[in-house]
Amino acid sequence: DTAVSQTPKYLVTQMGNDKSIKCEQNLGHDTMYWYKQDSKKFLKIMFSYNNKELIINETVPNRFSPKSPDKAHLNLHINSLELGDSAVYFCASSQSDRGREQYFGPGTRLTVT
């Protein structure tokens, strides 16, 4: 069984569209994350979320918004897509105990044309 899953794996869309990426974890973790990996492989945190708090990286445009219907899901909504949004987006989860390792989903490759 997949621990952290993301759908879709590939997403090709045009500028200006709105899209969502779904993430689900079956590890029973209480904290979930979204990371962005750019074309140079640099990984950067976008959001972390658990029942108590949403932490947003200040560099993330407000076109990006996480939505968590329950502890096992953290979806990423992106409005008005831009060319620069093209990247691989990774979902991850962990227990909120400090310093616990995070487990990553397989990634979603978003291409904006």
Added chain:
Amino acid sequence: AQKVTQAQTEISVVEKEDVTLDCVYETRDTTYYLFWYKQPPSGELVFLIRRNSFDEQNEISGRYSWNFQKSTSSFNFTITASQVVDSAVYFCALTLSSGAGSYQLTFGKGTKLSVIP
């Protein structure tokens, strides 16, 4: 703010050679956690090891070993007798123990390791 530096962008070795991947970190916290992740060509991110700032013991797992030295703020990763399957991008990462966003990983830029048969 914390920072992770992996100065080696790319390394190529011949199979069976040993290779060390360097990681240097910066943080003002006295309690923090360090990680290594592997990203093979297939793209997934695989957790390899976690180390907390109070535990400076080196660790060995099969062909992998990690050398944590607080005095030099380094957490280096050595692969012994490298194999083609070790070819991947390796990321060092840091997270703090407290404060807003303390769960979040700060990654280095990664080191691409190519093992040539």
